[in-house]
Amino acid sequence: MKTTFVAKTLLSFFLLLSFWVSAQKSDRELILIDKDWRFSFGHLYDTEKDFGHATGYFSYLTKTGFGDGPAAKDFDDRAWRKLDLPHDWAVEQPFSESASFSHGFKAAGKNYPEKSIGWYRKKINIPESDLDKIISIKFDGVFRNSKVFFNGFYLGTEQSGYNGFEYDVTAYVNYGGENTIVVRADASMEEGWFYEGAGIYRHVYLQKTNSVHIKANGTYVTSEFKNNEADVIAAVSIENKGNYKGSIEIVQTIFDNEKKQIATFSESLLAPEFYKTITHHSKFYVENPKLWDIDSPNLYRLVTQIKQNEKLIDSYETTFGIRTIAFDPENGFFLNGKSLKLKGTNNHQDHAGVGTALPDEIQYYRIKKLKEMGSNAYRCSHHPPTPELLKACDELGMLVIDETRLMGINDYHLNDLQRMMERDRNHPSIFCWSVGNEEWNIEGGIVGERITNVMQNFAKSIDPTRPVTVGISSGFKSGISSVVEIMGYNYLGNGDIDAHRNQFKNQPGMGTEEGSTFATRGIYFTDDAKHYQSAYDKKPRPTFYSIEEGWKFYAERPYLAGMFIWTGFDYRGEPTPYGWPSVTSYFGMMDVCGFPKDNVFYLKSWWGKEPVLHLLPHWNWSGMEGTAIDVWAYSNCDEVELFLNKKSLGKKKMEQNGHLEWKVNYSPGTLEAVGYKNDKKVLSEIQKTTGKVEKIKLSLDKENVAKGNVSVVTVEVTDKNGLHVPTANDEIEFAIKGGKILGVGNGNPTSLENDQFIDNLALVSITNFQEQKGTTAVLPQQLSNYSESEWITAFKDRDYKKQVPSYIYRGEFELKSNSVKNTVSFFYKKIGVENVVFVNGTKVEPSTEDAQKYTFNTAILKEGKNTIYIVATPLQKVKDWDVMNTDPGVIQVITPAEPWKRKLFNGYVQIIIQKEDNAKEFVLSASAKGLQTGILKLK
Template identity: 80%
Template sequence: MKSITLNRFFLCFIFFISFYISAQNQSERDLTLIDKDWRFSFGHLYDTQKDFNHATSYFSYLTKTGFGDGPAAQNFDDRAWRKLDLPHDWAVEQPFSEKGSFSHGFKTAGKGFPEKSIGWYRKKITIPEADKGRMISLKFDGVFRNSKVFFNGYFLGTEESGYNGFEYDVTAYVNYGGENTIVVRVDASMEEGWFYEGAGIYRHVYLQKTNPIHVAVNGTYITSEIQNKNAEVTARVTIENKGNYKGEIEVIQSILDTEGKQIATVSENITAPDFYKTAHYTSKFKVNNPLLWDLENPNLYRLVTLIKQERKPIDRFETTFGIRTIKFDAEKGLFLNGKPIKLKGTNNHQDHAGIGTALPDELQYYRIKKLKEMGSNAYRCSHHPPTPELLKVCDELGMLVIDETRLMGVNDYHLNNLKRMIERDYNHPSVFCWSVGNEEWNIEGGIVGERITNVMQGFAKSIDPTRPVTVGISSGFKTGISSVVEIMGYNYMGNGDIDAHRNEFRQQPGMGTEEGSTFATRGIYFTDDDKHYQSAYDKKPRPSFYSIEEGWKFYAERPYLAGMFIWTGFDYRGEPTPYGWPSVTSYFGMMDVCGFPKDNVYYLKSWWGKEPVLHIMPHWNWAGMEGKEIDVWVHSNCDEVELFLNKKSLGKKKMELNSHLEWKVKYIPGTLEAIGYKSGKKVLTETKKTTGIAEKIELTADKENASNGNVVVVTVATTDKKGLYVPTSNHEITFSAKGGKILGVGNGNPTSLENDQFIDNVDLVSITNFEEKKLASANTDRIPSEGDNSWKEAFKDRDYKNQAPAYVYRGKFELKNNLKTNTVNFFHKKIGTETVVFVNGNKVVPSTEDNQKYVLNSNVLNQGTNTIQIIATPLQKNKDWDVMNTDPGIIQVITPAESWKRKLFNGFAQIIVQKDGNANEVVLSASANSLNPGTLVISKK
């Protein structure tokens, strides 16, 4: 008896603890990523019927609350839509066309393609009864562009810019304990930039649940001052009350060090803000001997803000920050933590090969890591606010950032966008400068530009006085914007006299916000305009632009210039200067769109990095050019370099600071060897060998990338019989993956018109000419005769109070290709209480998974016109104003994708692979004609 009592006590205790933990968790903040399991379909820019008749109802979503119609309606049938996960960029999935946008890489999306300019997204979620009393919101990191969001048929709002994060409160619209529907309509018909921008929900989406009293959106602001090796940290928190509670709350703010140990805490009781009001609360902390955030040791602290009501935790919010100082000096340049640094930066857009703009978090890490390996220490966001994940990576890896707003102006649209960017990003230690504009040629040199800059600069400083403001300027360096901006941003030294500007504005610090702008195709060493190939040798591209070497020498030799940002770190889609179609990516990058290095990377690595470097260009496979002179360049930071051809010395040369070495070498197959010396001692050796023909496929996963996430970057190459990589291989490789899926493929070829992605094509085919005929009974054994003239337009002038016992309906649908491999489904929408479906005279039965879905086998279908008939007993109206469904449904045609494939370009291609959640490993296989296949096993950590 005693043991039973103890057991009951134990069970009650466990229940109490579980209930307490559950209640505590529900009272605090809950942020859930909801990227999985969305439905997607294209709408249409101006054809409302093709846009699912959205906004055609008598009452629209703007007329009466809750009247979202078409796909915006909660009960809209989206079963035939494509299933996908976010982030998603539908533009990258499209083929190329000369009619496409030059600036957007000639993809068949956006303006000029109305059938691919509107995208609809839908997702269903369940919110439990237990969440009543909490605030429920949807958080979007970014949607390109002009998005309208609905929740359970209720219109939430419009966000025009594709680069802003935004949040909607849906608490009042929630169906607690049941199904809730999120709908997003995206209009990507208009471009914001002159570079590839993608299309769709290309950043993360979250469901957030909080107590009515909580830390507001972007509600913490942390600054620090360092004195005598100690830091005073000031943390301001904005608290919002969306409830009716009146009384005291306790605000506890704590700092955790780099190891997660609490090192300081402050607590105070304050009066809660009034209903739908906010209040600010500021704490000050002393941190002794702080570990500073810098480029080599990016130490990060965390501020934990805890709100208690009646001694119970109701919100907990974490903010990552760093302790560091930034100072610009007009004479001596930039100082980080009191130490001079030179900005070794790159400009970058946000797209990547095969993926477009929908970058997985792991790919953000991969790209910043590649820039760090090159020696870069700074990143300019060109020309818009970045993803939150990019700034997180820059914080963690030690990369300074210029954070840039999209458009200059002084009205709500411009200043509100600037405010949102600053408040979202001002706790990132990586962000050292705000940029409020770039190359605004219409206003740069005049009074309007001066006025706008003064307003935007003052506005930015009113929000965050700790960081300076810059503008990238390219059309003259003396008047207008350049005369008033806090930090002068020089875009290309060929556009003006930088020294003269500095002599006139001696109190104005400056940096090269864009420099370089050279053309290069990876692995190409002879310019061929017919093929749209630009030689990879670093040459002056045109009179007003300078080579990478010329640019770096200019900025490196001037202490008053803080450094430079090269245009660009990576190639990007669009802007294929100096060419046009069929070039679809830029030629400016130090690396191509995959992140494969061009030879300029090694020049920069020599003078930007700290490790010894020795690099020979070009490769040494020049069959047919025997005896002809080849320009051989060596990039190195050694004191001297000696070059050998087949063990014969071609001479030793001394390396000048920030330079490279050149030889003219007559081509003979064999081995080029360079030996680097420091202080007279041999320290490095580098070779380029003539290879044999390619024989084997080699697959290599980025090691750090493979061990730190679910998305892995894989390099594809070929080797000869000696195991040497073949730099001229251009084989087409076919891929497959088990235990994961391929997200995208690329090769860095600026003229490649190959598919970036291979996905099943989903077509929605409407049923047309829909007619009806009355029946005396719903006889389902056979199809009624069609020979009489009693057919009429279905549902037209239907008297719902005097309906026939049954009806037979018929319609047509067209199939362009009735391939054996296609999957054809009929998703029926209920038009009767009991229904029977016939296709081309054949009775079809519903699937077991869904009694309103019919799988149509190829043996019942025709290529061309098909007939569908439905026998149904009619639906009855309960109220006169009930709206009855008159849509029989949609035909879904799924055409399976081709196998994943990509040609190598000058020896390399790239595959982006995502691991399945339940699989222990991913097996990637690659094959090609005349090559031994390759296999790569990627195990889970």
Template identity: 55%
Template sequence: MTKKSILSLLIVGFLIIADQGFSQTPASLSREHLLMDFGWRFAFGHPFDPRKDFGNGTGYFSYLSKTGYGDGAAAPGFDDRTWRKVNLPHDWAVEQPVNQKASYSHGFKAIGRNFPETSVGWYRKTFRVPAGDLGRKISIAFDGVYRNAIVWVNGHYLGTNPSGYLGFEYDISSYLNYGGDNIIAVRADATMEEGWFYEGAGIYRHVWLNKTSPLHVASNGTFITTAVKSNLAEVTVMATVVNDDAVAKTFTITQTVIDANGNRVASSSPKEIVLQPIKSKEISDVIAVQNPKLWSVETPYLYKVITEIKQDKNSIDTYTTTFGIRTIRFDANEGFFLNGKHVKIKGTNNHQDHAGVGVAMPDALQDFRIKTLKAMGANAYRCSHNPPTPELLDACDRLGMLVIDENRLMGTTSTHLNDVQRLIMRDRNHPSVISWSIGNEEWNVEGSITGARIAETMQRDVKSMDSTRFVTAAISGGWGNGISTVIDVMGYNYITHGNTDDQHKKFPAQRGWGTEEGSTHASRGVYFTDRAKQQIAAYDKRPNQDFVSIEEGWKHYAERPYLAGMFIWTGFDYRGEPTPFQWPSTGSYFGMLDQCGFPKDNVYYLRSWWTNQPTLHILPHWNWEGKNGQVIAVWAYSNCDEVELFLNKKSLGKQRMPLNGHLEWSVNYAPGELEAVGFKGGKKSITDKVKTTGEAVAVDLRSNQQSINADQEDIAMITVDVKDKNGLHVPTANDEIEFSIKGPGKIIGVGNGDPTSHEAEQFLETIRTVNVDNLREKSIADMKINSATINTYPETDFEPAFQKERDKAFGTAVKALVYRGSFELPENIDQAKITFFYRSIGKAQTLYINGKQIAENIPESKKGNTFTLDKSLVKPGNNTLTIVAAPLIKQQSWDNINSNPGLIQIITPAPSWKRKLFSGLAQIIVQSTGGSGDITLTATAKGLKPKVLIIHSTTTNLRPQVEEE
């Protein structure tokens, strides 16, 4: 055998061994779903200036040209130490001021085409992957990034996701440094709007690291449907199993149903399956569940299915799916049925932002909002007009809220249909979801044959994936034509746009409901319209001839059995669309609740007719100084039979409450007490009072919960108001309240529900970075010199730095260098923290600032060095940086050596948190910072007694998280 043959055999043998080593099954293959929200870095980039976008995409080879060539902030070695530290979810738009040149529909927040400096954001995170994970399938999953997200891992370009609403996931197994650090970089570009409402900016939903065996259940790979007959439920589980290994796999799969208490209630028989390499297979089981507990709005009972894959009796993968057992049916003449019982839909439309935090809502805030809507009597929620965050649907599942899950954009190309498919794959196991909406008010096509074709194609595609739910579209015009001729459930947007009875007669087999109704305008706590102040009285009246009042709308749908119900526009106010105004209003007036979730008066009309809860509410408040003797319109909302009104104990008359209506009195104002008494069956049932108050004397704070979990995620919603000397809430107060917090908690946002407010919603420290400019160099004999000598070198002795190639010849000729550069500091640095994040430009180096030594003979550091600069070292204006260094030399001609000595970071402390009351109220959101103990929140205001509120932060089990750097 020749030497060449022996060498070839050795090489082949080595490759076989190496391949076997790579394919070895790790000891632990259990599935992990790890939260990846903490410890990110954030900085603004730029949509078109590469110098301000960290030079990304400017290399000779771009990340689109060759694998692993992510450059600038996408490069693994990029120094992000000066970037701001953030946790997710994060919305950088809510942090911006409002500006008249910004988008009307997006609440005039200073992002978008007119604001390139704040329209692109970069995120970076360092995380570790254990060496033992080699051989597993590892992916990174984003629940939502607004928008046009480009993602890299370790400099490898993963892909671009244009939509701000759909989640996306990338397999990163091949790109990882196992046993070491890994870098993820995300560039989000919010320059272009996707909707016409506030959408935020950035990684505003969760990020996850998912780990599985090569043989595993696919992501969103289960689909559970239920059929109920008497006391038996047939639970059909379809699970897609993927074999990403290089060899065929023989395995068994079992599906087990677990009840809400964690008990096993039923299971399928194990099936033995053979799956070829790089293939997937859908496996179906039907499991009988005896005496099932049905999911409903009143009793939202949830089960789980555990899908388990075993090889040689060893568990390889377990996949958990939460589901509910329930039946749904729409009838063209009788409306909607849940579990065979008629349910009138009492719904609201909602966008996904909240006061103080924008679209970056903590999970507990989703619960708060759904509970608030349920307390109003709502039983349904339309996701307007985009796929929601998964946690919103989780909250609806747990709390009992029916959902229209809505697609963002109609169309029939693969772009559009793939988005719909991703939506359905993600959300199809939520029992709360009763309908897929394929579009909203597509005016350009909704009344045409083109619209009909698009809707028909999309509806067919939806039903091919999920035939258990109904398809709808919200249509505001062209009833009787176009989309309305083919859609499963006709979505009526505003009864003034057509005649629902005519549509029903023309299409008697078509189901229908009101997907939008109302669009009324109201400023919470305001009862006289003042257009100069852009305030609208909070009485339920038609806004104009194109829309009806909430009461008129509800009566229309309540009186027609063929209509399943209606969704009010909207449940909550939201940023943007400040109809009927423009600037300076920045938020909508449509909500039954304001942006904080404080109720407007319409809430009590709905509670009267949407619930059986005894309700009586009178409006307005009774603080009308200067209006003595003037007529005030007094309304009463109630589900009592009769209501009698008293002013200062004198009866103003008793009236009978009309079905689905309200009562009115014209009252000559006199200060004192206005009382309404409700009667049921001729007996006094309930009362409501409003009183004239005195001046405010004290601040008050109330929390929705007295303790929160110490997990960096949980929140408390704090209501702020002021009281008079008798402890009465002052409904007209507009005091500015200042807040401070101590302990393991932080304030993450403030609001007051005023759609005209331009106040900051977040108060953050400001970070500014300063470059070292005009870096020059001078060669010297060695590094053994002192600062006095360095300072004597004239400028004529220096030349621009790094002009000479740092090759081996340079290393032979030059043993040491003096570098000189400068940096400018702003005038006001007294309160600032100044940090120099140094990057090595020598194998060893000594550093001076303004002639004073800050480091001596420190070795080259790949991660860099950090120096906090004492104020005695620096001054406002020009400062000098001097570095004496042994030069870095290229070992190969293609090597890149660092020529940037780093950045100076200036951090100015955040101002105090504060907010003015609007109509007597404001809101603070407090979040855990991770430790246990008491969180002390203090509220103060000029001339008022302060208030201290204590919230307990309690130790809890944390969600599994990625291993940090």
């Protein structure tokens, strides 16, 4: 059914209908539940340290609702750490030489069984008014192998750390009361050979819908554009998880970026049967559409509403774009009918200070940094990304290759591919699906060919509008490369690209990985002892190519659609060509913070549209007077002239996609480059010898989005004249009011400093727990002397039908230290009706906030063994099969964190801060010995 605004009567009807429907409230709610989770480490194989999980007579797999240990609804988690999501526990850990090379030597994972299992718990209230709704919990991703429980009921296991997943909990809800969500994440096994983090590092949502609703990722919007007109086709999958039988009405409306309604549609149809799904198709006509483009990322919004007996029961929004994409084996890639060279980068998903738990604002920050460099494409290496990354690419105009994790033809592989594609296929930024990367074991043979054929055809059945690629690195002659739709070349040094193209002339191709290099930001002389690589662009290995060599190769060949550099940002892990103590890669055009290496300006010169002139290195070379220094200029000017202390060192002509070089004997002062176009001076760039550091400067990064509570702050030091000092490595200490610090970084690949400074929370068990009988129900206010001969193991062989008036319990707990800065609390778990607690002979009063919590004065404690007494009147069994608590509780020791700090690396530090929800402003201060403090106030 087509509609236009030419038919005024029909338009008025639809406008009124749409207004009336939108004024109603849908049954659908999507509630972010990231705040106020409890977290504790479990253990990979020691069940006692894993809180006794899965040790009961009946396990959660044998009987429904038998989640035990922390999986139980009423497990006492008061002593656990309180935190907000997203959370990456790996980034919080120290570095260790014995830890995983690929995961950046963070002390987590299989070699650290006490830091490989993470438990998360959250309590939520669900009102009785939701009784007729479908209630589900949505996870965007948990690394990894997560088991989820709800009110003690096991919901399922998701192996992959990158898939989003959802569980229906409707049958298990305590309506009108408290409900408990529990997640056990097992990060002992790595999926990738790069830093992957650990824990619930993506968002979690509570979703409520009517029993008749649009299913998860249930819309698929495509468009056909020609002659300045577009047909928009929407497929909507509706499912029924209730007993309703009868008709429903579907009402769909398209809005543009300015919230202007441009098309609408409505139709009645029969609801699907119980637990069945139907797919409804509709077609819209859009005249003079605003196309999605990298420079003008115009977006539309499809609002799909379902009515039942004239009542709005569901409303589902889908963001999409209208654009055309095409690959040509002779002429490369086309966007909206125009030739576009792909200027892409590969990237993993971690960032300095926060690991993989990126706030949404950091996703925008990173994409803006890449756009500023001139990049127009992003390859998700090598796994499905966060939804927020794709949203940022849609809104900022960045093309995307979306990539699944593993090749194969069984349910594990194809189901993962399908979930990724169905979640992501409405994003206009995605122009290609990747079903594999560097599968060396199968790339060159018949098995790889078969798997690729299956995955490629399977992908086409889900989304026929986009092509499929695979990144290939072990030769470009046979196997996968013979059958893949878009050839993905990984590195010139791995095969003859021109020869492959001549053999497969109808197969389009692009460089899915190219131009890898080794470079350390701000370093200009390689020092292998310090693990520093010079930032001058060079071959990383004899058979590999520099950034410039790689770009020239692809830029000069129209049949190649473009290239994706390895990588846009440094990342943790793969510290090639070094090992410990290098903990991050050297491949990035930017470091892990997003501070640019000099290669950024080479790319900006030839990828961007604005005039560029960049001069390297810095000009602080005290003690090297008279030494010949390599001076390079990156520019897209016609010519560049170099001056040292106002004396010309010559003018040189810039070749296309090249750079310029001089040898300059060092003399302190001013090194200046002047760029000319058409014989006219258009740009100048200065590197000046600076004085000593005197001031700390804080600046809000210009790539920060205007909305949101998270900000990226650049920290640097200047001399008395305000000049940035590029060689400074001072340690800076931070303090904040009205907010909190999320993480710090400096881009130093060998830095073993903390990414985060958080209080250390230790749980100390009470051991050697014994009891003896009391003679009265009156509880003592002072501790008596009890006969040593009468102590027996607590609760052993207790006859609950013949209990005495009271019991005296005694146990021990060990403190590694007894600092006055520590907070030591006892979280008591009821083993009696009434009780009194003594520690080292002194009575302790319960806290006012929680009658079963006791905070100990450090004056009564001592390093080493401490003794706790609990005198209590006994609990009574109501039924013979009642299970009585025999755990007296746990000791929590909180050691305050050190102040936040970080050493500058070649002049820079980055700090990520978050404003408190109700704060009117927050103030960040940075200080260092002998320097003027820097202060930044943000509203």
